[in-house]
Amino acid sequence: MGKTLAEKVWDEHVVRSAEGEPDLLYIDLHLIHEVTSPQAFEGLRLAGRKVRRPDLTLATEDHNVPTLDWDKPIADPVSRTQVETLRRNTEEFGVRLHALGDPEQGIVHIIGPQLGLTQPGMTVVCGDSHTSTHGAFGAIAFGIGTSEVEHVLATQTLPQARPRTMAVTVNGSLPDGVTAKDLVLTLIARAGTGGGQGYIVEYRGPAIEDLSMEARMTLCNMSIEWGAKAGLVAPDQTTFDYLEGRPEAPKGADWDAAVEHWRSLRTDPDAEFDKELVLDAGTMTPFVTWGTNPGQGVPLGAAVPRPEDFEDEQDRVAAQKALEYMGLEAGTPMRDIEVDTVFVGSCTNGRIEDLRAAAAVINGRQVAKGTRLLVVPGSARVRLQAEDEGLDVVFKQAGAEWRGAGCSMCLGMNPDQLAPRERSASTSNRNFEGRQGEGGRTHLVSPLVAAATAVRGTLSSPVDLEEL
Amino acid sequence: MEKFRTHTGVAMPLRRSNVDTDQIIPAVYLKRVTRTGFEDGLFAAWRSDPDFVLNRPEYADATVLVAGPDFGTGSSREHAVWALQNYGFRVVIAPRFGDIFRGNSGKSGLLAAQVDDKVVLRLWDHLAEHPGATVTVDLESRTVKAGEGPEAIEESFDIDDYTRWRLLEGLDDIGITLSHAEDITAFEASRPRWKPVTTH
Secondary structure, X not given: OOOOHHHHHHHOOEEEOXXXXXXXXXXXXXXXXXXXXXXXXXHHHHHOOOOOOHHHEEEEOOOOOOOOOOOOOOOOHHHHHHHHHHHHHHHHHOOEEEOOOOOOOEOHHHHHHHHOOOOOOOEEEEOOHHHHHHHHHOOEEEEOOHHHHHHHHHHOEEEEOOOEEEEEEEEOOOOOOOOHHHHHHHXXXXXXXXXXXXXXXXXXXXXXXXXXXXXXXXXHHHHHHHOEOEEEOOOOHHHHHHHOOOOOOOOHHHHHHHHHHHOOOOOOOOOOOOEEXXXXXXXXXXXXXXXXXOOOEEEOOOEOOOHHHOOOHHHHHHHHHHHHHHOOOXXXXXXXXXXXXXXXXXXHHXXXXXXXXXXXXXXXXXXXXXXXXEXXXXXXXXXHHHHHOOHHHXXXXXXXXXXXXXXXXXXXXXXXXXXOOOEEEEOOOOOOOOOOOOOOEEEEOOHHHHHHHHHHOEOOOHHHOOOO | OOOOOEEEEEEEEEOOOOXXXXXXXXXXXXXXXXXXXXXXXXXXXXXXXXXXXXXXXXXXXXXXXXXXXXXXXXXXXOHHHHHHHHHOOOEEEEOOEOXXXXXXXXXXXXXXXXXXXXXXXXXXXXXXXXXXXEEEEEOOOOEEEEOOHHHOEEEEOEOOHHHHHHHHHOOOHHHHHHOXXXXXXXXXXXXXXXXXXXOO
C-alpha cells in the first residue's frame, strides 16, 4: 500500500523507533520567541546543556512587543524583561535573533516562510500552537510546550506518537469574495473544535490547489482550531514559485535536487487515510463567528443561532454561555451586529495579500464613525512592502491606524487590547473569552469582511458597500 | 520530575466544556520568565466572580479538577499547566483534552486523566451532593475512585503507556533521549545538504 504525504514526511524524520515507545523525530527547524522560551533556556543552564543545533534554530520577538513606538525601549517593564531575556539567551547560546527594529522581525510564522526557511518535507516546531501554518509548504509543523522547546534545544529531536491521517478534500472553486479564511471557518463549524484531534490533516482537491501560498498558510494556520495535530498541503508549482529566490531557499544545483525530492512528496494514489471529509467550495460564502470558540460560526448572511437548536446538551449549554458573554440575542441577523474595533493582522491574516485585499476594499472609503480600524502587518518586511505599495497611505486616509509588526491584538499581550464589552471583527484565529482583552468580544472574519465591516460599522462584506 | 503513583485530594467540579488555555491563564499573565508564580493567573477572568467555584471555601484545598470535554484546547502555553500546578492541582479529569495541553501535562508531572463523558457527569453529581469530597486517582491501576457504598464510583481512565511509565518513574525526557545520542548523530549525517540552516 502507498503512503500519504504526512506518512512520507514523518518516515523521513524517524531517528529511532521502538515497540511501545513514541518515534524519536528529527526536527529540521525550531522557531522560538520571547514568551515560551525563557524557562527552556533556564532548564538548559541548570542541567549544563547546550543548544545542539543553533544553526537549525531561529528566534524573533513577536508576542508581547508594542506596535507603537517600537523603535523605543519597551515601556512595560515585564514585557521588556521577557524580551531582554530572549536577547541574552540567544546571545549566550548562539541562536540567530531578529529583534524588534530588525527588518526581518515579525510574527514567527510569517518570517519563516518569508525567509524561505520553511520548505516542503520538513519538520518544523515552535512553542506556539499556530506553527501549523508552515504545513502550507507540505511540512509537518506543530506547536509544542516549553518542556518540549527545551527538549528540542538540547537534542534537536522530539519523541512523538505517530498520529492518524485525515484527508479534507475540497472540491469546486471558491466564489468571488470567499477566501481561505471563510473556507477554514466553514470547515471548523462543521467538524467542531475537537474534530481534528489526533490527526495530521492533508487539505487537498481542486479548491486547495487553486489557493495561493499565503491562502494555504491561512488555512493550515487554523488546523489547531479544530484540534488537528498538524495540517498540510502537498507542494506543487505554486510552492516552488513562492520559494525560488528567497534568501534561505536552496540555490543552483541544490535547488534542482531539492525540487526533485519535493515533487515526490505527494500522497500515493493507493494510500489510505484513516478518515476523510469532503467539502464543496462552490457553496461557501463569507463566514463569521458568533460565539466564543472558532467552531461557533455561521455564514455572514445568517442570524445568531438559538441554543435550543443544538441537539447536543453540551453544545446547547456552551451556546447559551457564549451568547451571554458575547452580549448577543438569538435570531439577530449577523449583519446587524455593530462592531467597535476592526483588527487586520496576525499569523492567520497578516501577510501582504491580506493587507492588499483589505486595502482594495477600503481604498477611497472611510472608516465608520465610532469604529476603529487597526492594521498590524505580520512582519516588518510585510510593513515595508505595504509601504512600498502605498497601502499604508490607503489605510491612513481612510482613518485607520497603521502599526508596527507583531502578534498585537490577536492575543492582547501588548497594549493592543479590547476594553470590557468592546466588540471586534478580527482577522485573527481565536474568539475565546477574553482573548483580545478581558471582557472583549471577538468575531473572527476574513480580511475582506474586516475591511467592509470597518466601513459600515456592522459586520459586512464588500457587496454591502455602496459603489464608489 | 517527581514520581506520580496515586493521589487522593479534594476534587473541584468545573462544569464547562471547551475550557481553552486562554481561560486557564490569559496571555497578560504569561510574562514571567520562571516556572513558578502563575497561580494568580489561573482562571483569572472567572475568578473575579465571587461565586466562581475556585472561590468557594470548600474547594480551597482542591488538588483534582473535574472538567468537561475539550479541556486545554487552543494555545500551546505550558503556563496553563504550571498555573494549575502552582495553584496546587495534581490531576485534571476530563473526557477529552487539547493535544498540546495533554503533552505539556505529561512533561510537567500534572496527570491528565481521560475518562468517558458519563464518568465526568457522575463525578459532577457526586461532588454536587458532597461538596469538598475527595477523589482518588491511581496511576498504576489507571482508576478513578470516589464515594463509598452502593453510590461509589470506580472507573478506569485513559493515559498512553509511555506517559504513564514516565510519570510513574518520574523520568526526565531529555535524559532518555540523550541516551540515544548516537542515533541522532547518525541521522544527522544522512540529512540532504540542501536542507536550510539559519546561520552561515
